[in-house]
Amino acid sequence: MIKETPLLERLPTVNGEYVENFNLGRMTWFKVGGPAEVAYTPADLTDLRHFLLETPRDIPITVIGAGSNLLVRDGGVAGVVIRLGARFSKIEIRDGIVKTGAMAMDIQVARAAARADITGLEFLSGVPGTIGGALRMNAGAYGSEIQDVLVRARAVDRDGVLTVLLPDSFGFSYRHCAVPEDWIFVGADLIARPGDPAKIAARMVEIASARGDAQPIRTRTSGSTFKNTDSAKAWELIDQAGCRGLIIGGARVSEQHCNFLINTGSATAGDLENLGEEVRRRVHEQSAVTLEWEVKRIGVSHDGSRGSETPEEARHG
Numbered sequence: 258m259i260k261e262t263p264l265l266e267r268l269p270t271v272n273g274e275y276v277e278n279f280n281l282g283r284m285t286w287f288k289v290g291g292p293a294e295v296a297y298t299p300a301d302l303t304d305l306r307h308f309l310l311e312t313p314r315d316i317p318i319t320v321i322g323a324g325s326n327l328l329v330r331d332g333g334v335a336g337v338v339i340r341l342g343a344r345f346s347k348i349e350i351r352d353g354i355v356k357t358g359a360m361a362m363d364i365q366v367a368r369a370a371a372r373a374d375i376t377g378l379e380f381l382s383g384v385p386g387t388i389g390g391a392l393r394m395n396a397g398a399y400g401s402e403i404q405d406v407l408v409r410a411r412a413v414d415r416d417g418v419l420t421v422l423l424p425d426s427f428g429f430s431y432r433h434c435a436v437p438e439d440w441i442f443v444g445a446d447l448i449a450r451p452g453d454p455a456k457i458a459a460r461m462v463e464i465a466s467a468r469g470d471a472q473p474i475r476t477r478t479s480g481s482t483f484k485n486t487d488s489a490k491a492w493e494l495i496d497q498a499g500c501r502g503l504i505i506g507g508a509r510v511s512e513q514h515c516n517f518l519i520n521t522g523s524a525t526a527g528d529l530e531n532l533g534e535e536v537r538r539r540v541h542e543q544s545a546v547t548l549e550w551e552v553k554r555i556g557v558s559h560d561g562s563r564g565s566e567t568p569e570e571a572r573h574g
């Protein structure tokens with residue numbers, strides 16, 4: 258019988274940290290899902306680049322940010338899951354630029370900009386992820402998207418090559434960017450426009466209160482589950498299909514904002530994904546519209562399957 262080499266033994270020696278069988282669920286907003294076979298936190302950019310160059314190409318690599326747009330399936334994620342650490346969270350403001358690491362939280366970037374009397378980044382206080390996740394998702398809120406404020410970003414590819422990307426090369430569209438899925442954003446430069454401190458502070462308060470009113474932000478959710486379509490908001494289609502409050506196992510469609518799915522406490526990732534699929538089925542039956550998942554689903558189910566997924570999600574099995 259051939260004995261498989263444990264994954265850890267196939268990985269290069271690094272200055273960062275490897276953890277086997279890492280509980281990924283607790284890192285995500287949904288608080289569900291199986292473990293990462295190995296989690297890796299790079300010590301710095303050099304360490305990350307060395308890791309990428311030296312890791313055998315058959316080992317799957319997935320990067321995650323704050324896990325606010327992720328559904329990790331119950332069977333976990335094979336290969337290595339990268340979580341950029343504190344060295345990628347720095348925020349500096351100089352020469353008309355907000356220079357931020359990819360692991361900086363959007364809200365911290367918004368607050369740092371506000372403290373420096375910089376306007377235009379207030380919307381980031383309404384997105385509970387990291388800058389890396391915002392670049393991947395072209396995150397947006399309250400009338401602005403990351404593409405509107407991006408000067409340039411830095412990313413490493415699967416060979417560890419560092420590239421500076423200008424906004425034109427992103428292929429941004431609604432909640433999407435076309436940068437290859439295996440590229441890892443490590444930082445970004447954002448536009449720093451001087452503003453009126455009182456107006457900036459008022460805008461931040463307005464956004465915080467609008468979010469609190471409209472979204473179940475204190476629950477285990479991943480925000481908007483499905484993308485809006487060209488002709489309708491996803492929540493309207495879901496409402497018309499009678500799905501508000503729908504329950505499967507421990508998962509429920511939010512009563513407050515019916516494009517949000519909620520883990521009521523006992524949901525598995527399977528419950529949440531099945532509920533999402535049931536919503537899609539009912540919306541299609543009612544409106545002949547096929548909703549597209551905005552939440553990224555990664556990993557495999559308990560039975561080893563992956564459910565329905567987009568081609569880019571399939572890469573992260």
Ligand SMILES: Cc1cc2nc3c(=O)[nH]c(=O)nc-3n(C[C@H](O)[C@H](O)[C@H](O)COP(=O)(O)OP(=O)(O)OC[C@H]3O[C@@H](n4cnc5c(N)ncnc54)[C@H](O)[C@@H]3O)c2cc1C
Pocket residue numbers: 286319320321322323324325326327341359383384385386387388389390391392393394395396397398440441442443472473474478479480481553
């Ligand atoms: C309550 C709530 C409200 C929300 N409201 C909004 C909103 O108003 N607008 C909005 O746009 N989104 C919203 N979201 C969704 C989510 O916050 C955004 O999509 C966010 O940008 C995801 O960032 P993250 O760091 O959590 O990424 P994750 O959820 O960890 O990952 C999301 C995707 O980004 C990729 N990724 C993460 N980091 C990197 C990196 N460094 N390099 C390359 N790829 C990376 C992952 O592989 C994955 O494909 C909301 C979520 C919640 C829970």
